[in-house]
Amino acid sequence: MIKANKIDKFFNRGKRNEIHVINQISVDLPDHGLVVLFGPSGSGKTTLLNVLGGLDRAKGEIQFNDVSLHGYSMAQWDKIRNRHIGYIFQNYMLLENISIHENIQLTLNMIGITDKDEINKRVEYLLEKVGLKNYKKRKAGLLSGGQQQRVAIARALAKNPDVIIADEPTGNLDSKNTVEIMNIIKTISKEKLVLLVTHERELATFYADRIIELKDGQIVSDTKNSNESGSLDLKHDTDIYLKDMTAMNLSSEALDVSLYTDKPVDQIKLKLVLKNGTLYLDIDQKHAQKVNLLTDKSEVKLIDDHYKDFDKGMVDNLDSFQFGSIIDESKVEKSQPVITWKHAFRLAFNKVINSTTKRKFLFLGFILAGFLLLIAFGFVSRMLILDETLFMPYDKNYVLVNNIANRNELDSIINDEHTLYVSYRPNYNVEFELPIYYQESYSLTSYLQTDFLSVVQNGDIIHGRSIENDGEVLLDYKMFEGEYNELNQVLRAYGVSTPTELLNQKIYLNQKEFVLVGFVDRGYNAVIMQEIDFYRSINPNPGTKTLAVLQDEFFDTVTYPVFDDIYVLSSNPAQSVKNIGNISANIDVSHPYLEYRDNYITNMALVYSFLWVFSLVIVIITLIALFFVLRASLAERINEIAVFRALGVRRIDITKTFMVEIFVITTVSFIVGYIFGMYYFTNMNTALYDSNLIIFPPLFMVLGGLFIYGMSQLIGLIPVWGLLSKTPAQIMSSYDL
Numbered sequence: 001m002i003k004a005n006k007i008d009k010f011f012n013r014g015k016r017n018e019i020h021v022i023n024q025i026s027v028d029l030p031d032h033g034l035v036v037l038f039g040p041s042g043s044g045k046t047t048l049l050n051v052l053g054g055l056d057r058a059k060g061e062i063q064f065n066d067v068s069l070h071g072y073s074m075a076q077w078d079k080i081r082n083r084h085i086g087y088i089f090q091n092y093m094l095l096e097n098i099s100i101h102e103n104i105q106l107t108l109n110m111i112g113i114t115d116k117d118e119i120n121k122r123v124e125y126l127l128e129k130v131g132l133k134n135y136k137k138r139k140a141g142l143l144s145g146g147q148q149q150r151v152a153i154a155r156a157l158a159k160n161p162d163v164i165i166a167d168e169p170t171g172n173l174d175s176k177n178t179v180e181i182m183n184i185i186k187t188i189s190k191e192k193l194v195l196l197v198t199h200e201r202e203l204a205t206f207y208a209d210r211i212i213e214l215k216d217g218q219i220v221s222d223t224k225n226s227n228e229s230g231s232l233d234l235k236h237d238t239d240i241y242l243k244d245m246t247a248m249n250l251s252s253e254a255l256d257v258s259l260y261t262d263k264p265v266d267q268i269k270l271k272l273v274l275k276n277g278t279l280y281l282d283i284d285q286k287h288a289q290k291v292n293l294l295t296d297k298s299e300v301k302l303i304d305d306h307y308k309d310f311d312k313g314m315v316d317n318l319d320s321f322q323f324g325s326i327i328d329e330s331k332v333e334k335s336q337p338v339i340t341w342k343h344a345f346r347l348a349f350n351k352v353i354n355s356t357t358k359r360k361f362l363f364l365g366f367i368l369a370g371f372l373l374l375i376a377f378g379f380v381s382r383m384l385i386l387d388e389t390l391f392m393p394y395d396k397n398y399v400l401v402n403n404i405a406n407r408n409e410l411d412s413i414i415n416d417e418h419t420l421y422v423s424y425r426p427n428y429n430v431e432f433e434l435p436i437y438y439q440e441s442y443s444l445t446s447y448l449q450t451d452f453l454s455v456v457q458n459g460d461i462i463h464g465r466s467i468e469n470d471g472e473v474l475l476d477y478k479m480f481e482g483e484y485n486e487l488n489q490v491l492r493a494y495g496v497s498t499p500t501e502l503l504n505q506k507i508y509l510n511q512k513e514f515v516l517v518g519f520v521d522r523g524y525n526a527v528i529m530q531e532i533d534f535y536r537s538i539n540p541n542p543g544t545k546t547l548a549v550l551q552d553e554f555f556d557t558v559t560y561p562v563f564d565d566i567y568v569l570s571s572n573p574a575q576s577v578k579n580i581g582n583i584s585a586n587i588d589v590s591h592p593y594l595e596y597r598d599n600y601i602t603n604m605a606l607v608y609s610f611l612w613v614f615s616l617v618i619v620i621i622t623l624i625a626l627f628f629v630l631r632a633s634l635a636e637r638i639n640e641i642a643v644f645r646a647l648g649v650r651r652i653d654i655t656k657t658f659m660v661e662i663f664v665i666t667t668v669s670f671i672v673g674y675i676f677g678m679y680y681f682t683n684m685n686t687a688l689y690d691s692n693l694i695i696f697p698p699l700f701m702v703l704g705g706l707f708i709y710g711m712s713q714l715i716g717l718i719p720v721w722g723l724l725s726k727t728p729a730q731i732m733s734s735y736d737l
């Protein structure tokens, strides 16, 4: 069944406290019978058992049935443990928060048994065999030690494994329970290989078929055991049977003291002082030299009974174990994940909802962190989508003409048909045409003055609405006023009774189409349009350059982007003179935008590096906090993970529960803060958002969200992976610590 060849294992290899815990052990174990690993404490029994049962790694070769394993393959052992090995531990290792039935069902699910009838059949048979028929629904944590160990046996047997591995299964039990549990184990060993560790010689010699004795990591003897001894003397050295001792009792209302002695004594002088939770005990040296304080964890147990020894007959009286005949192996399907996604989500939500107040405060902190992360990502987006014009005082097209020798020369160049001279203030008259549905177009003989939309005040609009889109204009109503108004007469001739009928009609200004959307009452004949439309409309030659040449004192009054270039004439008289021939070649111009840009970027570098650091610090602090929360959550569950791993639950299944938990925690904390932040900034007026220092481009925000999810998974799973890279035995020992 199990064959081990030259197994070798060290603890703390290469350090001063190196232990050669298994020293070149080879052993061949049969396919049934009770094989006991026996030896003093520290001799390496547990370690050898763990290695043989695939819970721990060691050097050498182990052959399990037909599978030969060199070194330690986690996945291969998971499979073998899952299917072929049942485990019984000294400390039972049940999942205490779920029922007995569920504890057993879990191992059945693991090997792919989901059929309810098959599960019930197995659970009921086994619980009856271990004497817990009526405890199916009881939570495992509520049982006594002896009862828990019976459940553990039932759990180990449920999948009908080939091998049962038991490490001091009676180590925490009193002698009555010890015998009962050992009897069950003995019965099982008639069909299966049971590998049992004990340091109690009595148990070994009474029950074992074979005793392998270990000392200092080596086998010192390996013998068949005929167990003919007849009676079991299970008087544990450490147990004290009170009814076999001389008892003295001192009882009053406030005090109940019993003193038991194993030897007859003359007068005992004993003072007990209780102060600040400490017991002071004063007894004469003649009677006692040592004090042993008893707690739950003590080896010594007080048993309020007489010592009984047990008869070998009991073993034979036990019902034989017929599990093989009641189960249906065909119900075993492909192995199932023990923890389904649904179950994992339920667990995670419960966990978050039922978390401690301290933890809830931390989640609040994470919500705040999500909010800060949003700001950080807003900064990062701003820096990545660098809109340099945003903080620049100059327009891209702003060109400063520094030295002009001859203003006339410049004028002649500017008056070239491809350029347009624009003064600081438009005062350009346009030809006005009636809407096109009139048969004949009517051109106004006189030109209209133009004005920019910026001059229009709230109360100026008397009909229609203000300009909202490009290509819309307003007319001043004054041009229709007066009884003999020429324009009105023309309109009437075409059947237009009131000028407001012209609203929303196309009109033409210099042959360019506009829509008339309203009338103003500013008191002079004017058409009012957007600046950009104005410059478009007066450019005689669309597609050629539009230049603006301005005195620099008027520079601010022009909206720059409508020009291809802006020449600003410096009024500084000191900047004089030079012969300029051709504007493109010889005007001495400077490009303040470009010059400022370098400066600006250097200056902003400081601000940006601050923002980067700010963002990075927030990210790092949150990730560290998250790491510790998730690590704490892991620590709380080490017991559960140790059980799962020992039973052969795949690492990926365990990882999955943590992934879900991390996802849920992230969503209810970080993402809530993150999304709230987006709502907050886009709906409330904040300087940060309104000044465009943070921006939320949708793609970046989605990436930010994914980043949060991704990083939290990564950070949260680091401790999980760390734990899961350990062997089950290592996980169990970290639980002990």
Ligand code: ADP
Pocket (backbone or CB within 6 Å): 011, 012, 019, 021, 039, 040, 041, 042, 043, 044, 045, 046, 047, 048, 733
């Ligand atoms: P036994 O079960 O016979 O009492 P163990 O196999 O538990 O013995 O331990 C054998 C020796 O190895 C002991 O000296 C013990 O202290 C040491 N040991 C066990 N586990 C570890 C561990 N995880 N790290 C270091 N030393 C260990």
Ligand code: MG
Pocket (backbone or CB within 6 Å): 045, 046, 047
């Ligand atoms: Mg041990």
